[in-house]
Amino acid sequence: MQQKKMTLKGLAAILGVHTSTVGRVMDPETRHMVGEEVAQRVLKEAARHGYRPNKMAAALRTRRSNIVGVILPDITNPVFPPIVLGIEDELRKHGYVALVTNAGEDPEQQRFVVDQLLARQVDALILATATRDDPIVTHCLEAGVALVTVNRSEDRGRVSSVVNDEYAGMRLAVEHLLALGHRHIVHLVGPQTLSTGHLRREGYELALAAHGVAREDMWLFDCSAYTREAGRAGCLGALARYPQATAILAGNDLLALGCYDALRERGLRCPEDVSVVGHNDMPFVDMVNPPLTTIRIGHHAMGVQAAQLVLRRLRAEGAEGGAGDGQMEIRLKPELMVRNSTTVPRKT
Amino acid sequence: MQQKKMTLKGLAAILGVHTSTVGRVMDPETRHMVGEEVAQRVLKEAARHGYRPNKMAAALRTRRSNIVGVILPDITNPVFPPIVLGIEDELRKHGYVALVTNAGEDPEQQRFVVDQLLARQVDALILATATRDDPIVTHCLEAGVALVTVNRSEDRGRVSSVVNDEYAGMRLAVEHLLALGHRHIVHLVGPQTLSTGHLRREGYELALAAHGVAREDMWLFDCSAYTREAGRAGCLGALARYPQATAILAGNDLLALGCYDALRERGLRCPEDVSVVGHNDMPFVDMVNPPLTTIRIGHHAMGVQAAQLVLRRLRAEGAEGGAGDGQMEIRLKPELMVRNSTTVPRKT
DNA sequence: CTGAAAGCGCTTACAG
DNA sequence: CTGAAAGCGCTTACAG
Numbered sequence: 001m002q003q004k005k006m007t008l009k010g011l012a013a014i015l016g017v018h019t020s021t022v023g024r025v026m027d028p029e030t031r032h033m034v035g036e037e038v039a040q041r042v043l044k045e046a047a048r049h050g051y052r053p054n055k056m057a058a059a060l061r062t063r064r065s066n067i068v069g070v071i072l073p074d075i076t077n078p079v080f081p082p083i084v085l086g087i088e089d090e091l092r093k094h095g096y097v098a099l100v101t102n103a104g105e106d107p108e109q110q111r112f113v114v115d116q117l118l119a120r121q122v123d124a125l126i127l128a129t130a131t132r133d134d135p136i137v138t139h140c141l142e143a144g145v146a147l148v149t150v151n152r153s154e155d156r157g158r159v160s161s162v163v164n165d166e167y168a169g170m171r172l173a174v175e176h177l178l179a180l181g182h183r184h185i186v187h188l189v190g191p192q193t194l195s196t197g198h199l200r201r202e203g204y205e206l207a208l209a210a211h212g213v214a215r216e217d218m219w220l221f222d223c224s225a226y227t228r229e230a231g232r233a234g235c236l237g238a239l240a241r242y243p244q245a246t247a248i249l250a251g252n253d254l255l256a257l258g259c260y261d262a263l264r265e266r267g268l269r270c271p272e273d274v275s276v277v278g279h280n281d282m283p284f285v286d287m288v289n290p291p292l293t294t295i296r297i298g299h300h301a302m303g304v305q306a307a308q309l310v311l312r313r314l315r316a317e318g319a320e321g322g323a324g325d326g327q328m329e330i331r332l333k334p335e336l337m338v339r340n341s342t343t344v345p346r347k348t
Numbered sequence: 349m350q351q352k353k354m355t356l357k358g359l360a361a362i363l364g365v366h367t368s369t370v371g372r373v374m375d376p377e378t379r380h381m382v383g384e385e386v387a388q389r390v391l392k393e394a395a396r397h398g399y400r401p402n403k404m405a406a407a408l409r410t411r412r413s414n415i416v417g418v419i420l421p422d423i424t425n426p427v428f429p430p431i432v433l434g435i436e437d438e439l440r441k442h443g444y445v446a447l448v449t450n451a452g453e454d455p456e457q458q459r460f461v462v463d464q465l466l467a468r469q470v471d472a473l474i475l476a477t478a479t480r481d482d483p484i485v486t487h488c489l490e491a492g493v494a495l496v497t498v499n500r501s502e503d504r505g506r507v508s509s510v511v512n513d514e515y516a517g518m519r520l521a522v523e524h525l526l527a528l529g530h531r532h533i534v535h536l537v538g539p540q541t542l543s544t545g546h547l548r549r550e551g552y553e554l555a556l557a558a559h560g561v562a563r564e565d566m567w568l569f570d571c572s573a574y575t576r577e578a579g580r581a582g583c584l585g586a587l588a589r590y591p592q593a594t595a596i597l598a599g600n601d602l603l604a605l606g607c608y609d610a611l612r613e614r615g616l617r618c619p620e621d622v623s624v625v626g627h628n629d630m631p632f633v634d635m636v637n638p639p640l641t642t643i644r645i646g647h648h649a650m651g652v653q654a655a656q657l658v659l660r661r662l663r664a665e666g667a668e669g670g671a672g673d674g675q676m677e678i679r680l681k682p683e684l685m686v687r688n689s690t691t692v693p694r695k696t
Numbered sequence: 697c698t699g700a701a702a703g704c705g706c707t708t709a710c711a712g
Numbered sequence: 713c714t715g716a717a718a719g720c721g722c723t724t725a726c727a728g
Contacts, residue, residue: 018715023707036715050491055467056404056413058706060720065404078630081424088450098463100448101438116445119403143398168708253580257635283424287605289637355721366699371723383697405721408704
């Protein structure tokens with residue numbers, strides 16, 4: 001049953017025509033160049049042999065692989081799958097495929113993975129791993145691949161990106177807590193090497209300042225990473241340093257879940273003793289105890305936009321031949337999801 | 349800064365040697381065939397130009413792409429990322445990359461995705477989408493790619509697979525409930541088109557039978573899909589049909605989470621009124637309310653094993669030239685995770 | 697130890 | 713409308 005691989009040349013031999021004729025028939029774009037009757041014969045024979053054009057060979061010839069590499073820091077973090085889904089959906093529509101790989105957070109490993117993808121002739125790269133000052137971005141730029149970052153951006157504006165509007169997100173979160181009556185809000189700060197961590201911290205400060213809160217009443221506590229464990233440690237530390245805090249605004253949902261762990265350890269109830277707000281609205285945070293109030297980010301839409309950006313860039317390259325250096329940043333608007341982890345502050 | 353792409357031929361021209369010489373130097377395997385002094389000159393020049401061999405061209409020539417395609421039914425289902433991680437880790441060690449794509453549950457779409465990957469000359473395919481009687485498997489077999497299924501298997505034994513030992517998992521779950529004193533255990537049955545759904549149902553029956561439970565006391569309720577919503581509907585239906593049930597054994601964690609929704613709607617407490625057991629121990633089910641008792645499956649290990657199976661197959665092909673048709677099934681042992689969703693049955 | 701040549705499976709100007 | 717030819721960037725027997 002196993003079919004031997006049929007090639008253009010093989011088909012041409014069987015049909016007694018030239019390979020270029022068969023080739024033209026196989027491509028719908030050029031099919032009209034061939035006589036109707038010949039085209040039909042070719043098509044029938046191709047179908048009979050289950051002919052499948054070798055896209056690698058075509059890619060070699062045209063110098064276009066129609067593959068876009070996607071680099072993730074951690075595929076098991078639930079925020080990334082929806083992004084990937086969005087990217088794939090959009091790329092597929094345009095005849096591209098995504099080569100998704102998990103590169104971890106380690107720059108060495110990331111560089112290795114990037115080099116792998118470049119050697120495989122990807123047309124473009126979408127990085128979900130970008131740091132604010134990222135040697136990998138430099139590396140990609142030097143290699144001359146089309147590049148877009150998603151979810152995170154770098155500081156130097158060298159590359160287009162699709163990100164969440166972090167200021168807007170933090171404003172929603174802060175104003176929600178303020179409206180409930182909280183005046184002592186700790187921000188568990190995410191990694192400052194990442195745009196998300198950095199901008200959310202600024203967003204927190206901006207939002208509080210806009211409501212007349214003084215600098216010294218902005219309570220920050222740094223977390224080493226976006227993990228549940230770092231959130232637990234951060235929460236414990238913050239509680240010790242700021243015992244009057246009535247609310248915790250976590251840098252992301254994973255940190256928020258770590259807060260749940262810490263509060264439980266300290267025998268504190270959420271939200272009665274301490275309100276907690278997350279960030280991302282990742283899957284299943286509506287099911288934890290208590291269901292988490294958080295900021296919803298359109299991850300799928302983010303992926304779609306990133307793919308569109310890449311596609312546009314690729315088309316521009318093809319047309320003008322030039323890089324067309326207009327970088328842009330697309331910011332998606334987040335949304336507040338009020339659930340049960342926030343309430344009015346405890347009496348003190 | 350952007351480097352123009354350097355090729356073997358380009359380097360050879362600069363160095364005044366033949367391309368084949370440069371080629372031999374670039375491959376560590378054949379480097380020894382070249383004079384030490386020449387080799388050094390080549391290496392230096394290659395480094396200077398940031399030469400990166402074009403693996404697509406090599407693949408075309410050797411008819412080996414060193415790419416393994418991975419087909420997922422739903423990347424947002426948290427059980428799959430760890431599997432993917434395991435596959436990638438293992439493949440990378442051996443110079444392969446995984447081309448991961450989400451194909452959904454629709455066979456049409458799956459076939460499209462498979463064809464895409466075949467056209468891209470993947471050396472092998474790992475299917476996480478397999479159904480018990482799967483036309484896609486037939487399709488792949490006919491195309492002659494090396495094939496392995498992971499997490500799910502097909503019934504006809506045509507393809508090697510790495511799966512969980514479903515009987516063992518259900519036995520652990522059933523005996524845990526029995527030990528707590530439950531005598532009225534409903535099984536929320538997953539899709540019977542999937543090996544997991546089918547084997548878990550059999551496992552439930554086998555385990556109960558082994559403890560002398562009569563056929564008519566085995567209470568089954570079918571769920572249409574492995575989703576939270578289907579679990580909710582299933583739980584509601586099961587509660588109506590079997591009001592004396594004191595425990596629910598869900599076909600997987602998503603169904604179990606749906607049970608939580610349903611129980612809450614009915615004003616029933618878990619575990620006091622009804623115990624719930626899941627299956628998979630997917631991320632974050634330890635954080636839901638109440639933390640879910642479930643069966644832990646080694647998803648990462650499953651991915652590693654699947655990759656190894658593929659790699660072994662690929663090596664065999666290269667060596668013997670023959671298919672070497674020994675199919676096998678690797679079954680991983682699951683583990684019971686007791687948390688707070690199970691307790692002794694309510695008094696009736 | 698090094699070179700010359702053929703070829704993997706396509707695409708695409710260039711002829712006719 | 714169809715064919716002949718060159719070439720994408722490699723690898724690999726075959727000479728010498």
